[in-house]
Amino acid sequence: MSLKSISTSLPGVLLIETDVFHDNRGFFMETFHKRKYAEIGIKATFVQDNLSRSKKGVLRGLHYQLRYPQAKLVYVISGEIFDVVVDIRKGSPTFGRWEGVILSSENRRQIYIPEGFAHGFCVLSESADVVYKCTDFYMPGDDRGILWSDPQIAIEWPVKDPILSDKDSRHPTLDMISQDSLPSYG
Numbered sequence: 001m002s003l004k005s006i007s008t009s010l011p012g013v014l015l016i017e018t019d020v021f022h023d024n025r026g027f028f029m030e031t032f033h034k035r036k037y038a039e040i041g042i043k044a045t046f047v048q049d050n051l052s053r054s055k056k057g058v059l060r061g062l063h064y065q066l067r068y069p070q071a072k073l074v075y076v077i078s079g080e081i082f083d084v085v086v087d088i089r090k091g092s093p094t095f096g097r098w099e100g101v102i103l104s105s106e107n108r109r110q111i112y113i114p115e116g117f118a119h120g121f122c123v124l125s126e127s128a129d130v131v132y133k134c135t136d137f138y139m140p141g142d143d144r145g146i147l148w149s150d151p152q153i154a155i156e157w158p159v160k161d162p163i164l165s166d167k168d169s170r171h172p173t174l175d176m177i178s179q180d181s182l183p184s185y186g
Helices: 034-039
Strands: 003-007 014-018 021-023 026-028 048-055 059-065 072-078 080-087 098-104 110-113 117-123 127-134 143-145
Touching: 003 034, 059 080, 072 080, 072 098, 072 117, 080 110, 080 127, 098 110, 117 127
Parallel strands: none
Antiparallel strands: 003 014, 014 110, 021 026, 048 127, 059 117, 059 143, 072 110, 072 127, 080 098, 080 117
8 A cells, every 4th residue: 555645735734545445235445554654754652542523514623732632534434525725833934824725535535734834624525434543632721722714824715604613613813813823933
C-alpha cells in the first residue's frame, strides 16, 4: 500500500490519499500505518482517537489547545464535510490564513494538521461521521477557539446559517485573542 501526500497552502498541513482496494465484497484501506506515514513526513505519535456524528449544517470549530497542543489526522467514514485549518501561530508567515478541503467517505482523503493550527468543519451531507486521531489528550481547561465567522480570516464556508454549539458561537475573533493565548511559530 502506498500513500500520496499533497501539500496545501499552509506549510505542514497535508492532504493524504491512500490506496483503496475494491472487490465484490466492498473495499479495504489502511487508515493509519505508522511507518508509511513517517515516510511522508508524519512522525507524530497519536494517543487519542475521536469520532463525531453531526447532521447537515452543523459547524464544529474553530478549536485548538494551547498548553497541550494536538496535531490531528482527520478523515470521514460516512458522509461529507468541508474541513478547515487556520494558521494561528504567532510569527508565522501564513498567520491568519486558512485552507479548506472536502473530505468524504467517497474520496477517502485525510488531512494532517500539525500543532499550532485551529481546526473546524461543517457537514455537507445529511449526516457525517468524522474520525480524528490526536497527538495529545483533550484537556477541557485548555480548550480554546476562534469564531467561525471571523471577518479577518474570511473563511468561505459552504453553509449560510450553521448549527453551532453555544460555546462555538461565542468564541472571540483572532484579533481579540492575546498573544499569550496563541501558539508560537517555530
